[in-house]
Amino acid sequence: MARSLTHRIACLAFFAALTNTTWAALDIGDPVPKFTANAALGGKTFRYSLAEALAKGPVVVYFFPAADSSDCSIEAHAFAEAIDQFTALGASVIGVSADDIGTLSKFSVKSCQSRFPVASDEGKTVIQGFDALMQTRPDFANRLSYVIAPNGKVAYYYQNLNPDKHVERMLNAVKALPKTSAAK
Known part of the structure; x- marks a missing residue:
């Protein structure tokens, strides 16, 4: 019995380490x-500027581990399906991963359906700046989403390796922004 309890505790600790691979260092505000x-975007490359995007309204910055993986494709597709709702609220969306730009160019068409851009951060400087580096697999970004208000501050964030709730939570957070922030 003692061995069984010890085994269960070890399994729970292992599971906790897998599901809680990093903490969002950027807090609300x-x-x-x-x-x-x-x-x-749509297979075409360009230089993305967060400052320029924020000048137009709130921005959802979402980090994902790897283009073309099952869960990342599911999440990108969900953001693509909801992009009109974000746009109606004056918000834009940008996905960020450590994938190279060639891979993301194809992903922008296939999974993002040419509806929103995805940015390449091979050096992981953006990923690290948002504390989105996966601690257990440092070659990858964690699945972490932020709503950034036009003033450049975090309005909301959500972290979960499961892609299912990111779009819903980001959309609700954008809806909750003060009207001057949500539709600049």
């Missing part, structure tokens, strides 16, 4: 690092 990065 914290300023975010402004970044520029190579990005792709």
Whole structure:
């Protein structure tokens, strides 16, 4: 019996380590690092600027581990399906991963349905700046989403490796922004 209890505790500790791989260092109200990065939209590459996007309204910045993985494709598809709702609220969406721009160019068409851009952060400077580096697999970004208000501060964040609730939570957070922030 003691061995069984010890085994259960070890399994629970292992599961907790897998599901809680990092903590969001940027809390609500914290300023975010402004970044520029190579990005792709509809298979075409361009230079994305968070500062320029924030000048137009709130931005959802979501980090994901790897383009073309099952869960990342599910999440990208869900953001693509909801993009009109974000746009109606004056918000834009940008996905960020450590994938190279060539991979993300294809992903922007296939999974993002050419509806929103995805940015390449091969050096992981943006990922680290938002504390989105997966601690157990440091070559990957964690699944972490932020709503950034036009003033450049975190309005909301959500972290979970399961992609199912990210879009819903980000949409609700954008809806909850003061009207001057949500529709600038």
